[in-house]
Amino acid sequence: MKARPTILDVAKHAGVSKSTVSLVLQGASVKESTRLAVKQAMADIGYVYNRSAATLRSSSSGLMGLVINDLRNPFFTEFAAQFQMELARQGYATVLANTDEDPELQMRMISSLAEHGVSGFIISPSYGGEQETLAALHASNTPTLQVFRSLSPEDPKLPFMAPDYLLGGRLAAEHLLEMGCKRIAFLGGLEGRAVTEERMSGYLSVLNEKEITPVVLTGQATRSFGKAMAAKLQDDYPEVDGVICFNDLVALGVLSACPELGIKAGSDLRVVGFDDIEDCQDSYPPLTSISCNIPDFAKATASQILGWVKEGKTPHITERSPVHLIKRASSGA
Amino acid sequence: MKARPTILDVAKHAGVSKSTVSLVLQGASVKESTRLAVKQAMADIGYVYNRSAATLRSSSSGLMGLVINDLRNPFFTEFAAQFQMELARQGYATVLANTDEDPELQMRMISSLAEHGVSGFIISPSYGGEQETLAALHASNTPTLQVFRSLSPEDPKLPFMAPDYLLGGRLAAEHLLEMGCKRIAFLGGLEGRAVTEERMSGYLSVLNEKEITPVVLTGQATRSFGKAMAAKLQDDYPEVDGVICFNDLVALGVLSACPELGIKAGSDLRVVGFDDIEDCQDSYPPLTSISCNIPDFAKATASQILGWVKEGKTPHITERSPVHLIKRASSGA
DNA sequence: CTGAAAGCGCTTACAG
DNA sequence: CTGAAAGCGCTTACAG
Numbered sequence: 001m002k003a004r005p006t007i008l009d010v011a012k013h014a015g016v017s018k019s020t021v022s023l024v025l026q027g028a029s030v031k032e033s034t035r036l037a038v039k040q041a042m043a044d045i046g047y048v049y050n051r052s053a054a055t056l057r058s059s060s061s062g063l064m065g066l067v068i069n070d071l072r073n074p075f076f077t078e079f080a081a082q083f084q085m086e087l088a089r090q091g092y093a094t095v096l097a098n099t100d101e102d103p104e105l106q107m108r109m110i111s112s113l114a115e116h117g118v119s120g121f122i123i124s125p126s127y128g129g130e131q132e133t134l135a136a137l138h139a140s141n142t143p144t145l146q147v148f149r150s151l152s153p154e155d156p157k158l159p160f161m162a163p164d165y166l167l168g169g170r171l172a173a174e175h176l177l178e179m180g181c182k183r184i185a186f187l188g189g190l191e192g193r194a195v196t197e198e199r200m201s202g203y204l205s206v207l208n209e210k211e212i213t214p215v216v217l218t219g220q221a222t223r224s225f226g227k228a229m230a231a232k233l234q235d236d237y238p239e240v241d242g243v244i245c246f247n248d249l250v251a252l253g254v255l256s257a258c259p260e261l262g263i264k265a266g267s268d269l270r271v272v273g274f275d276d277i278e279d280c281q282d283s284y285p286p287l288t289s290i291s292c293n294i295p296d297f298a299k300a301t302a303s304q305i306l307g308w309v310k311e312g313k314t315p316h317i318t319e320r321s322p323v324h325l326i327k328r329a330s331s332g333a
Numbered sequence: 334m335k336a337r338p339t340i341l342d343v344a345k346h347a348g349v350s351k352s353t354v355s356l357v358l359q360g361a362s363v364k365e366s367t368r369l370a371v372k373q374a375m376a377d378i379g380y381v382y383n384r385s386a387a388t389l390r391s392s393s394s395g396l397m398g399l400v401i402n403d404l405r406n407p408f409f410t411e412f413a414a415q416f417q418m419e420l421a422r423q424g425y426a427t428v429l430a431n432t433d434e435d436p437e438l439q440m441r442m443i444s445s446l447a448e449h450g451v452s453g454f455i456i457s458p459s460y461g462g463e464q465e466t467l468a469a470l471h472a473s474n475t476p477t478l479q480v481f482r483s484l485s486p487e488d489p490k491l492p493f494m495a496p497d498y499l500l501g502g503r504l505a506a507e508h509l510l511e512m513g514c515k516r517i518a519f520l521g522g523l524e525g526r527a528v529t530e531e532r533m534s535g536y537l538s539v540l541n542e543k544e545i546t547p548v549v550l551t552g553q554a555t556r557s558f559g560k561a562m563a564a565k566l567q568d569d570y571p572e573v574d575g576v577i578c579f580n581d582l583v584a585l586g587v588l589s590a591c592p593e594l595g596i597k598a599g600s601d602l603r604v605v606g607f608d609d610i611e612d613c614q615d616s617y618p619p620l621t622s623i624s625c626n627i628p629d630f631a632k633a634t635a636s637q638i639l640g641w642v643k644e645g646k647t648p649h650i651t652e653r654s655p656v657h658l659i660k661r662a663s664s665g666a
Numbered sequence: 667c668t669g670a671a672a673g674c675g676c677t678t679a680c681a682g
Numbered sequence: 683c684t685g686a687a688a689g690c691g692c693t694t695a696c697a698g
Contacts, residue, residue: 004474006675017685022677031683046472049448052394053675055385056690063428063449071414072611074407081404081431088430088438093445095396096429097421098414105421112426115382116396139379141337223615256617259592278405282556284589339691350669355693364667386691389674 005045014041025049055117064092064305065113065142067106067123069149071098073221074277075247075294076124079147082298083122090306092119103129107136114140120309122301124148127193134158143308145315147301149195159315161301163292165195168323169202172244172272172290175325177210179270179332181242185215187229187254188222189246196246199274203244221246226253233269234261241269242331248273248280248289255283255330270331285329297321338378347374358382388450397425397638398451398475400442402459402482404431406554407610408580408627409457412480415631416455423639425452436462440469447473452642455634457481460526467491476641478648480634482528492648494634496625498528501656502535505577505605505623508658510543512603512665514575518548520562520587521555522579529579532607536577554579559586566602567594574602575664581606581613581622588616588663603664618662630654 007025011018014037023030024038041047055061064087068076084094095113099106106126110133113121121144125133130151137144137158146152146160153160176184186203189196196218207214215237219225226245230253233240245251251273258265265271266285273280276291300321307313327333340358344351347370356363357371374380388394397420401409417427428446432439439459443466446454454477458466463484470477470491479493486493509517519536522529529551540547548570552558559578563586566573578584584606591598598604599618606613609624633654640646660666 004675008675018675019677019686020684023684026677029683034683048444048472048474050389050450050675051448052385052388052450053690054677056383056389056675056692057677059690061385071410071417072407074405074410077404077407077410080429081433084404084429084431085433085438088442088445091445093428093430093442093449095426096399096413096417097426098417100414100418105418109421109426111381112421112424115384116426117383117385139381141381223612227615253615256615259617279556282560282586282589284592337691341691351691352670352693353668356668359693362667367667383691386674387693389676390691390693392674 004050005047006050007047009045010038010041010047013045014038059117061117061119062092063116063118064094065097065110065118065121066094067097067099067109067113067121067125069099069101069124069126071096073249074279075275078277078294079298082295083302086299086302087306090302092306099126101126103127103133107132110136110140114142118142120144120305122147122305125151143305145301145305145308153194153318156317159304159317159319161297161304161315161319161321163297163323164320165198165323166202168274168290168292169199169244170206171202171323171325172274173203173206175288175327175331175333176242176244176270176272177206179242181270182212183215183237183239184212184242184244185217185233185237185240187217187243187245188219188225188250190220191218199246215240221250223249223253223256226250227257230254230257230261230263234263242272243269244272244274246274248275248277248287251287251289251330252279252283255285255287266329266332272331276326280326280328283330288328288331288333289326290323291326292321292323337383338380339383340380342378343371343374343380346378347371392450394450394452395425396449396451397427398430398443398446398454399427400430400432400439400446400454400456400458402432402434402439402457404429406582407612408608411610411627412631415628416635419632419635420639423635425639432459434459436460436466440465443469443473447475451475453477453638455480455638458484476638478634478638478641486527486651489650492650492652494630494637494648494652494654496630496656497653498531498656499535501607501623501625502532502577503539504535504656504658505607506536506539508621508660508664508666509575509577509603509605510539512575514603515545516548516570516572517545517575517577518550518566518570518573520550520576520578521552521558521583523553524551532579548573554583556582556586556589559583560590563587563590563594563596567596575605576602577605577607579607581608581610581620584620584622584663585612585616588618588620599662599665605664609659613659613661616663621661621664621666622659623656624659625656626654
């Protein structure tokens with residue numbers, strides 16, 4: 001465990017000055033033979049670049065803070081994994097914080113990431129504790145992009161990117177009508193939250209146009225809620241022949257309850273989810289869903305935050321990304 | 334966007350020397366009134382601790398590197414989320430790297446994390462490129478704990494922690510025998526890999542003791558593989574009345590295929606998974622599985638790496654954590 | 667308990 | 683293209 005070599009050691013070994021070594025590190029133009037000699041010296045003595053020193057001097061850490069409200073939800077996991085890999089490609093490391101829907105934890109984690117000098121924040125915020133969270137973000141004085149959810153929709157300092165939830169709700173409702181559904185319910189999602197409201201209002205506007213009475217059962221966005229609601233629909237709303245779920249987890253819960261209840265998903269009851277997580281392909285029957293195209297969304301997010309951090313290009317306040325319907329057997333398609 | 338205040342600014346504002354501010358930051362003993370004055374000054378001028386400077390001076394970053402081969406698998410996600418929250422509780426931030434089973438990516442990410450001065454690595458390695466990965470880890474000269482999978486089982490520099498996979502395989506097989514199964518198959522997991530071999534050998538040893546002929550169908554650890562195998566079992570091995578799956582994803586795939594094939598999961602075919610991910614509770618029927626107790630495992634991992642990093646306590650070379658059977662309806666329990 | 671000084675390993679102008 | 687010097691914001695002995 002001897003001390004890590006420094007650029008001075010490299011310089012000595014390569015017979016150049018330490019500035020030259022630094023220039024090679026920056027990828028600045030240096031005579032090719034010199035560059036190779038320096039690279040060789042680094043390999044020989046096992047040099048490891050010390051980013052803390054570089055950060056201190058240049059005040060740029062190469063670190064991006066990703067703050068996620070629920071990493072156990074596959075939708076966010078897929079986003080986090082894609083985002084992290086995209087940033088790695090651009091030479092940035094991602095520091096991950098799972099806040100588990102806890103505003104207090106969220107605030108502490110934001111502060112911690114700020115201390116580490118993250119160059120930017122991407123946050124899908126927890127609900128609650130808005131003031132404290134905003135204060136922590138503000139104190140960090142760091143470019144911050146909100147994704148999926150917004151703490152503060154109108155704040156120009158906190159641009160917001162999300163899929164076009166409203167359109168998704170519309171597409172789902174229109175699809176079920178096309179498939180011949182007469183009575184369509186909306187299942188799951190906590191009331192009063194923007195994401196729920198948007199997804200639901202796409203559904204409501206379509207039903208309104210057709211003068212169909214909506215059936216709305218809000219609740220947790222979980223498989224177990226979906227399971228419970230499948231039974232409730234059968235008991236209390238037997239006329240319902242189509243459901244749009246707040247997200248895929250709820251929809252997968254509905255599907256998993258159907259065999260037991262003797263309901264034929266895809267004909268007796270047509271089911272549409274939201275998010276198009278990978279599991280949709282492998283459920284029985286495979287789940288029709290609204291795809292938010294997470295890989296592209298993650299790429300767009302990465303490029304926006306990098307553009308902001310590196311070139312000072314502030315993103316638009318609100319950006320909506322396209323969504324589309326993926327037809328599978330659960331809706332009879 | 335004015336420059337971040339430093340401890341010097343805080344000192345000036347509080348009317349003390351900058352050493353005093355530093356001592357307050359370290360939590361060293363300082364007169365209470367002074368400490369409060371300093372804290373107040375920090376709040377007043379919006380001071381944010383600069384860890385890069387501290388890291389440079391003290392050579393301890395407060396960063397832990399978590400390298401995961403497949404973040405899309407809920408099993409790893411649950412571990413990552415728990416581990417990250419546990420470390421946050423201890424004042425460490427977690428830098429996450431998803432290597433997506435790509436050894437080349439893995440090597441680059443290890444190097445990148447090393448440059449950021451992570452105090453330790455926790456790695457669930459990708460298969461392949463063992464030499465390069467080991468070289469990168471070695472060059473970092475950083476405490477490294479392998480979890481779940483091992484690149485190099487005998488290396489005392491790379492201790493290894495994993496659930497007791499072999500026992501899990503045994504428990505699953507014994508349970509199915511108790512439930513009256515006569516012919517038990519093992520499904521999924523890539524051949525030749527240590528994790529597959531261990532899980533399978535628990536199963537094989539139980540069958541061997543009872544002189545039952547095993548049926549082994551190895552393959553990807555995915556839902557779609559499980560789905561495909563359910564059909565194959567029906568066609569080619571109709572006598573099979575119990576399956577032990579390499580992991581829950583495979584098992585969930587089997588379950589989702591059953592309704593279509595007219596198989597009654599839990600009676601015609603008893604199914605046991607491995608890992609006990611959260612989805613097991615919400616499948617139809619709920620999935621019997623071998624729990625590796627991820628929250629405890631994550632806590633143990635966190636405590637081992639912190640003990641190593643902070644107090645130099647090298648963990649034992651190999652540590653196996655307990656597993657147990659969770660009985661649910663998929664095995665008829 | 668508090669203050670003055672040195673130094674961690676880089677980057678960044680600035681000369682040569 | 684290369685070298686000598688200053689400095690990023692802390693921590694760490696060391697005196698007082």
